[in-house]
Amino acid sequence: METKHSILERYFGYTSFLPHQEEIVDAVLARKDVLAVMATGGGKSLCYQLPALVFEGLTVVVSPLIALMKDQVDSLRANGVAAATINSSLGYGEQKIIERVILEGRIRLLYVSPERAVQPAFLSLLSRADVRLIAIDEAHCISMWGHNFRPEYRRLRVLKERFPRVPVIALTATAIPAVQDDIVAELALKSPVRFVGSFNRKNLTYRVVPKARYFPRLVAYLNEHRDDAGIVYAATREGVETLATKLRSKGFSALPYHAGLPETVRTEHQEAFSHGDATIICATIAFGMGIDKPDVRFVIHTDLPRDLESYYQETGRAGRDGDPADCILFYSRGDYGMIRFLIEKESADAGIKDVAYRKAGAMLDYCETTGCRRKFLLAYFGEAYPGDRCGGCDRCETQVQVFDGTEAASAIVACIRETGERFGASYIADVLSGAKTARIRENGHDTLPAYGSGRGYTRDQWLLFIQEMVRKGFVASTGGRYPVVVLNDRSRAVTGGGLAVPLTEPQPEGVVAAEAEEDYDEALFARLRSLRKVLADLENVPPFVIFNDRSLREMARRRPASGVELLRISGVSEAKLQRYGRRFLDAIEKHCAGQGAGPKRRRG
Template sequence: MSVREAQEVLKLYFGYDKFRPGQEEIISNVLAKKDTIVLMPTGGGKSICYQVPGLVMPGLCVVVSPLIALMKDQVEALLGNGVNAGYLNSSQSSKEQQLIEQQCFDGRLKMLYVSPEKLLSAGFFSFLKRLQVNLFAIDEAHCISAWGHDFRPEYLQLKNLKLQFPEIPVIALTATADKLTQRDIQTQLYLENPRVFSSSFDRPNIYLQVQPGQKRMEAILDFLEDRPFQPGIIYCLSRKATESLAQKLKEKGYNADYYHAGLSAKDRDKVQERFLQDNVQIMCATIAFGMGIDKSNVRWVIHYNLPKNLESYYQEIGRAGRDGAAAEALLFHSLADVMTLRDIITQGDNSKEQALSLAKLDRMQQYAESTSCRRKTLMHYFGEEFPRDCGHCDICDHPPTSFNGTELAQKILSAVARTKETIASAQVVDILRGSRNQMSLAKGYDKLKTFGVGRDLPPLEWQRYIHQLINQGLLEVAYDEHGALKLTKGSQDILFNGKKVELVKFQAVNPKEEKERAAKGKNRNPLATALFEHLRQLRKDLAQERGIAPYLVFNDNTLQEIAEERPTSKPAFLSISGVAQAKYEQYGEIFINAILTFLSQQSKAEQVKLKGATHLLTYEALKQGKSPEEISVERQLQLVTIFSHIATLFQQGYDVDLKPFLSESEYTRVHQAIVETGCTSAMKPIFEHLDCQIDYFKIRLALARFNKETATV
């Protein structure tokens, strides 16, 4: 058994020409039948480290996995690659389990996934001893450690593997384990002098950025506008926030849903399955979501609220870009979130745990307010040397410049001092900006010398300077006094002893530069971009026919390469990274025919190129008999935008029939609501007046008809 055989298996079953960094050395160690511990980030290719040697060595590889949904996905992916695989867990009937066990006896399976409960059930070790097991792979190995973040007591019994099968090598794999947990894995599994392979925890394909939390909804809509059809997750702190945000996104025409622990198990499974099948684009969720899924084409993760610690943040952003293609992580940060989290943490009884949790929250806040490379800050937290700036985060793209901020600091500190250190940052900003609100007038703040001295700066900029003073130890936050700001010894030096303060000025991101950055990693060739969307729809249709997740057909990285290279022969298609022989036999000719048809149609379209406004392009597509849904996919625009085009075309007098989309009875109801509310442009009051029973796009069409009819009266 050699590395050459491993490379042949990699190409034959997985379609890759070479291993990722670190994989080859790990596989060599396993092939030498030595115990192995693998620390590798999510999306780093851990499964290849046991799947390849398991296929090279004669016999059966047994994989222990605690996540049933993930187990099912892994087996379906292997079957799609031509590997005989199966699983045994509590979701199956006894008859189904007997069938899998018989396949093991017959030597027909190469990979068997089992839950820890099944592995430790009565008689299962006797069953395994009748088979030729070549390797035990323990996935999510951190579950064995009480120090790990996801401790599972049943994992402690896995030590019996080494006691019962001392000659069979064990590979333990995890994406998150500190040194204490690593030692625990080795001890609890009774591993014999295992080699520990630790890959970099950097996920270079994920772009990191942080934005202030004051206008989150507006920022999210801007973000989504430039990323049509890209699947993503928005993590929220509360269940209510997930439901509210999903509803707001739906009202804006986005395909969104929500997930939290308050839903029934049946509803959670249903929502999760819809997301896996690409039938839901945006999932608004609490941290309960994502633990048991392996959706490789999540293109972005947004944190609506600040996470409790950097471990959670790292794990959650790791659900984006698991296929290695470009992905993004956007974090919103506000002092209000920090205060909410501190309140949650301090409700517990264990003072030691509280102190640790509060310290971790402080580190999370420092990351959010960092003025240096975000990736460097993140990697250093996990104990990994990262000597250079990453060049792939918002700070690296728009490095802040420092300046002498002594005068600004004095204004802030003076406002805090003159209000006797009793108010929070928002009120300090109101005083500096001269806001004549109820509190300022009632408390007499408008009489202070500092009232209005900072009218020249926007509120957000003042908030950022206050955060910097807190980080520099020049202000403290009294969380037990509703976030009141307190002066420190350093504050006195600034106010009375002439000490200088360096502050960092954040430049507002240029919208044009942001759009250009969002396009990084995307194909700049319009033809390839259009073909990618065409093939993406084909992939979804094929997946639905087979009852599997779309990324199990081809992941986004492979699909993007197909769109760029446009292979039209078997050798060309097999040269695409991620296309194995079994995948070609299932899908190759279907995709080649789709590419040829698309290119033929594109050629005809190029001959009659339409010049004009964007809604006129929609008009041309409608004349060709295409549905709004088809135009939405073809033009990479949200469906609500297409209906807006239809409404505009109708009002401008083009030959557009609204009846297929808006019945007469629906128009009558909306017409009455328009009259009763007096709204002839805003849709939300009409939507609410109708008890949310008529979709926004129908209201938009009805408004177009109403305004056209009343204009001609």
């Protein structure tokens, strides 16, 4: 039996594990149930793929999407691993062939959907196979308290009931503690070992920018990233179609993706994006779960996400390869109205609504925080960030200036008092900035001394001041579905002149991309990418199945001249060396010869 380290190097081309991977693998190899919560890009798949090769029997992987299953199977096969999927795209004959080789013990990993996993015929097939491990990916879908609940996941506990001695590993990138508990209970895991990794995606830069007149700024950003792959999210199908059309009119290779498109069109567009034939996908939240494309360089939201779990999951599709990527959110508080509409429409249960409103409120707070966004995001998931400034968000990239905001704070307190402590932060900001709204006129608040008293700042700046005062305890918010800003003892001390209020100086916002500098031959990198695309098209697989960008950059930096040297490149397995090595070594040698760079003489 091969060791875990030899399998890691031979089949996956790596010489060391990522954080938590080895501990998770060891727990699975000890045949314990496991719950693994690891950030996207943390290497969750390897945590069951490697044990599957050690166990030698059949590992069943429950995965939510056909496209994801195909990508995983293609990647495994490229590494010399016997893998297959049974899904609705297969013909009867194809399925029967796969079932036969499963019973013959010639398949190591089998990918299926949650719906198929619980079908009596499929369970009967498994009862005749040598099942050694069950892996359930995107496990947060099992929880009603999560952000992407799928009822069919609730039925997966039958797997543990039918195969009580087979270890189960449940994996997800996004799960607050309540969701983790729900996963364990609903899957009937037995005393599972829990691994909760860091939610800190250090390679991602987070930015929130004003949504007003956002399209020219979006185009300016995309012009600076013409060769990069990215996802642009919009809330509605109509918004997605409009955005894709407008971007194509500007010369971008952009395709729409939403649930209203025929399945064949969605599949075609997703494959075009995965294969690099389209650089931008404009999508609703229908796109993205389990997307395995590692080189997404930006994720942009043009509408407000419903909650931080969804936002974290969606932004997590950027930079899976560990290289720098941007997460940009165009923010307007007006989008909250659509979220409220959806919450009211989707459920009549008061408890579920209350949870949804609290989650939406946390999303607003993230957008409006004047502090470090990474720190805020990690705190939401129960993780403390060491330090005050991460250097990887718009709040930390520029030095925050604090000024004596006692005068502005006094105006806010006066406005809250004059309006009767019955309104939220947005309404108070409207009154202070002198907004001409029907609601203000109907309430008679356009006659108050506070009305228009704050014209020295914009409405959005007043809103930020109010939110900061709430966080610092100078005023209070009642929370709930319709948060109301009210006064407290500190508020009264402000107007009495006995308490100074430091506030954050308003900052102009913009979209600026973080640039990463690496010492590698960019021309050689481009040549290797072109070769990779040719091979990928010939095999009808996404380019990253051949090699990922990180492997190509390392080749362009180290310029290997032999199979032995190429095997030392991260991500180059023995199977990939045999299959693609000669083509890439030839390309490197020709490039070096053309430059007169004196390539190293090839050995063996």
